[in-house]
Amino acid sequence: MTRASGDINDPARAEAGRSRIDWAAAEMPVLAGIRERFARERPLQGLRISGCLHITSETANLARTLRAGGAGLVLCASNPLSTQDDVAASLVVHDGIPVFARRGEDTETYYRHIRAALAHRPRITLDDGADLVSELHKTQRDLLDGMLGGTEETTTGVIRLRAMAAEGALRYPVVAVNDALTKHLFDNRYGTGQSALDGVIRATNSLIAGRVFTVVGYGWCGRGLAMRAKGHGARVVVTEVEPLRALEAVMDGFEVMPLVQAAARSDFIVTVTGDKHVLDRCHFEVMKDGCVIANSGHFNVEINLPALAAMAVRRQRPRESVEEFVLADGRRIRVLAEGRLVNLAAAEGHPAAVMDMSFANQALAVAWLVEHGPQLAAEVHPVPREIDQAVARLKLDALGLQIDRLTPEQSAYLASWGEGT
Missing domain, CATH: 3.40.50.720 (NAD(P)-binding Rossmann-like Domain)
Known part of the structure; x- marks a missing residue:
């Protein structure tokens, strides 16, 4: 493919990729609801985003959500063997999202693709392992002044980013999506x-x-x-x-x-x-x-x-x-x-139903960074509790489940100290 549309293995596989993406979408109702809201409100209008993520059908649904919110998005792979070539083809052919990812790419190509994603001059980065953030700080430091923030999806990436922050090397705020309860308690475990x-x-x-x-x-x-x-x-x-x-x-x-x-x-x-x-x-x-x-x-x-x-x-x-x-x-x-x-x-990665919550956190964290990024310190930040809670409630709603709520009396009791035995 040409540079304008990325670098992928086989654009002829786009139809198969679209079927795979749509199949995953049926298992991702929380992200679908966020995508509908993003399409109405356009909270990411004009925002340049670069993502170094596993190019899978679930990631494709995150990409569609960010595009629905108005973002300009470029993707590269975060692992040479995790790319689903048909999904990459569909994102390019059907969604017009430049993708730099080929299953089985060598190390030289892997980092060339990361640099291509950075050539988009992003204001927000999405990372799965912190390779994008690391390369940006090592070789593209001229881009740092324009950064609003980033998100990180993995335990490994969060460890790397905290090490950068501890050394004073991290130059912009990153939200540790991995540490959201609706991410690691479900995505990591199940x-x-x-x-x-x-x-x-x-x-x-x-x-x-x-x-x-x-x-x-x-x-x-x-x-x-x-x-x-x-x-x-x-x-x-x-x-x-x-x-x-x-x-x-x-x-x-x-x-x-x-x-x-x-x-x-x-x-x-x-x-x-x-x-x-x-x-x-x-x-x-x-x-x-x-x-x-x-x-x-x-x-x-x-x-x-x-x-x-x-x-x-x-x-x-x-x-x-x-x-x-x-x-x-x-x-x-x-x-x-x-x-x-x-x-x-060797398989297809996490089931879409669990990635629904992880990528809902990603999408909402990006919107939160647009609003709050300029005021945040250059360190690793937790996902705001209200986002975590919202994702959990949306997932329960999608499953058709209801839970109890505290009464005013119960809320007051939990907020007080004077009443005992």
């Missing part, structure tokens, strides 16, 4: 829990029941994955470095032990930590023959693939999303999706 396990099963077609399934990291994503693996009949082991999370995993009924011990008995190991080289040489040395390892943290650094490659005497691809590393003693270690996000690289 979305990652289901989609990561889906990726493992699609890649291997292996039975989970009765197998030892180790979850590395017991944050919200790890909680969800452990829950879903247990539901499939796995014998679940959790490994952690945080004592409170380890204790919680014990109380939730899981075995807890050091990773080097778990590695020796596991059939499956999935990392969800956001840290580097969590699975390392010492673990590869004790793994069982045929152990399947995968990552559902944002970046492909959680598994030390260079160390594993150095140990291997042969590498082969028995299945599309599986690479087998054969060690000198004949043991085979099977890596899924090149160590990238297994739920997006």
Whole structure:
């Protein structure tokens, strides 16, 4: 495709992409309601936005919502293996949104696409891992003075942004969408829990029941994955470095032990930590023959693939999303999706119904930044409680559910201190 419309693999797949986007839209009623309001009120009129996000059918519905609000939007991929090429084609062909994303793009192309998105001279950034913000601060600092703010969707990205803020490097405010309760309690737990396990099963077609399934990291994503693996009949082991999370995993009924011990008995190991080289040489040395390892943290650094490659005497691809590393003693270690996000690289990512709340937060946070961005300090900000509450209420309404409300007497009691026993 030409620069004006982005850089995508196959515009001929646009019709298939539109069908996929419309299918997801049916599961995203909260975002649909926001899109209707945005179309009436145009709160983003004339606003330039660049987004570095997973180019999926759910993201496409966020993009349509921002465009309905009047924004000029350019997108690039936040992961080389998460792009759905048919969705990218539909966004370009049917919605006129420039998209710079090709499934399987190399590292050089990945960063070229990020720079192309920044060439849009955005006033707001949308990030999924903080690569866009990082590149902007490293190579496009001339754009910083015009920035209103940004949003960040992932735990990994929020960690990076807080590190930038702590060093005084962050030059504009960013809203931590990831930390909204209607995001991480649902997207991270139920979305990652289901989609990561889906990726493992699609890649291997292996039975989970009765197998030892180790979850590395017991944050919200790890909680969800452990829950879903247990539901499939796995014998679940959790490994952690945080004592409170380890204790919680014990109380939730899981075995807890050091990773080097778990590695020796596991059939499956999935990392969800956001840290580097969590699975390392010492673990590869004790793994069982045929152990399947995968990552559902944002970046492909959680598994030390260079160390594993150095140990291997042969590498082969028995299945599309599986690479087998054969060690000198004949043991085979099977890596899924090149160590990238297994739920997006080997499956389709989170179900649309859970992304409905995450992207509702994104859209409302962008509108909030338009109004409040100039007054905000250059640091990481929480999603305002009123937005979080509104998204939850809209989701309940969409599900046809009602809840109780406090009476005036109850509200007054909770706001007072004088009445006791």
